[in-house]
Amino acid sequence: MRVFVTGASGWIGSAVVPVLIGAGHQVAGLARSDASAATLASAGAEVVRGTLDDLDVLRGAAAASEGVIHLAFKHDIAFSGDFRGAAEADRVSVQAIGEALAGTGRPFVIASGTPAEPGRVATEGDGHGLDPAQAAGPQARAATSEWVLSLASRGVRSSVVRLPRSVHGEGDPGFIAALVRIARDRGVAGYFGDGTNRWPAVHRLDAAHLFHLALEEAPAGSTLHAVADEGVPLRDIAEVLSRRLNLPVAPVSPEDAAEHFAWLAPVLAADQPASSTLTRELMGWQPTLPGLIGDLDKGHYFG
Structure with a gap:
């Protein structure tokens, strides 16, 4: 299938893109710089120039694709102290993509983070039911994930792959x-x-394979943990x-x-321990790195 990938030249994306191409998919990757564009082109991907703020570009690329994997996040401004701004930009861009996919039955996979559950190991069933209006800090990004999962009721095969603190x-x-x-x-x-x-x-190559599995097989509304x-x-x-x-x-x-x-x-x-037992059972994913x-x-x- 033709797959639009945001964050395609980043730490996770640069592992996901070769996996997708190796599996026979055609990849179009979002690139905000000449360096990113060159990286994508050398990997065999089509280049879509733009940023997370270019909502028309995101809508058009999503509509022209048979599936979307969203990995981009404004880590630069988040780590400089403006996590709220980064989370808001993420929410707006994700909604633009989601609206373009509504009613198509196409897969929409996004990255998020594993939750912290005081006193116990977090599972795929934790961290849900967030009110976007009340979410702040890291929960703001989790609230965006909840909105993506809700797209399952609007004809999108949506899923969220939660990444652990270390993707090494x-x-x-x-x-x-x-x-x-x-x-x-x-x-x-x-x-x-x-x-x-x-x-x-989790090793980033094991994580990349789970994103590939989610694109091809995850049931609508699935929450997956990329935890080894x-x-x-x-x-x-x-x-x-x-x-x-x-x-x-x-x-x-x-x-x-x-x-x-x-x-x-x-x-x-x-x-912040987290389990991936349910993900392994559902998807047959087995980390090997x-x-x-x-x-x-x-x-x-x-x-």
């Missing part, structure tokens, strides 16, 4: 890479509190960083976390 692999620009930089800058491999808080994780490691304790991560960087490992108190970890402190402060600790031990984060 060679070239990872995300949270684990940030922890490596912080350890180097501070001269210590620190972990939050007692180090028992857990991050779910249910929960990796922060201390385990710090111990690998300590060994690889030849640095001491030490706890960082909650009171000192904001100074030590900067913008990453709130993410580290929550215990190394887990987070095994991937860290391969050494590419420390080059």
Whole structure:
């Protein structure tokens, strides 16, 4: 099928696009820069020039496609402190795409994040029933996912693939890479509190295969978890960083976390394990790539 992919040249998209093309799909990818356009063209994808703010471009590309995978998000402004603005731009762009697909029966797959459920492992059944008018912070993006799931009642085979805190692999620009930089800058491999808080994780190539499965097979209204490691304790991560960087490992108190970890402190402060049992049963998805600790031990984060 012809598939329109936003975020096609990003960390996840650059893994999803080759998987789709390898499976025989024709990919049209959104590109906001010459560099992104060149990356997509070299991968064998058609280039659609535009940004998440170009709603007519999004509507037209969605209408001309037989399926859409939405991976783009304004991470640059979100990480600079304007998560509300990034979430609002995401909501508006997603609604433009969804309206273009209404009544077609075509698949619409979007990326979101696994929820945190205090005291237990989050499942695909958690994090629903959000009121978009009341959602703030990270919940604002989750509320957009809820709207996409509601498109199942409007003739769209919609699904949400929730990604864990760590989507790792060679070239990872995300949270684990940030922890490596912080350890180097501070001269210590620190972990939050007692180090028992857990991050779910997945290799980005395993995640890419789940997006492909969702496009082709996910029932309308499905919530899927791209989780391989249910929960990796922060201390385990710090111990690998300590060994690889030849640095001491030490706890960082909650009171000192904001100074030590900067913008990453709130993410580290929550215990966030998540399960993918229901996804594996529904989709037959089985991660095959190394887990987070095994991937860290391969050494590419420390080059």
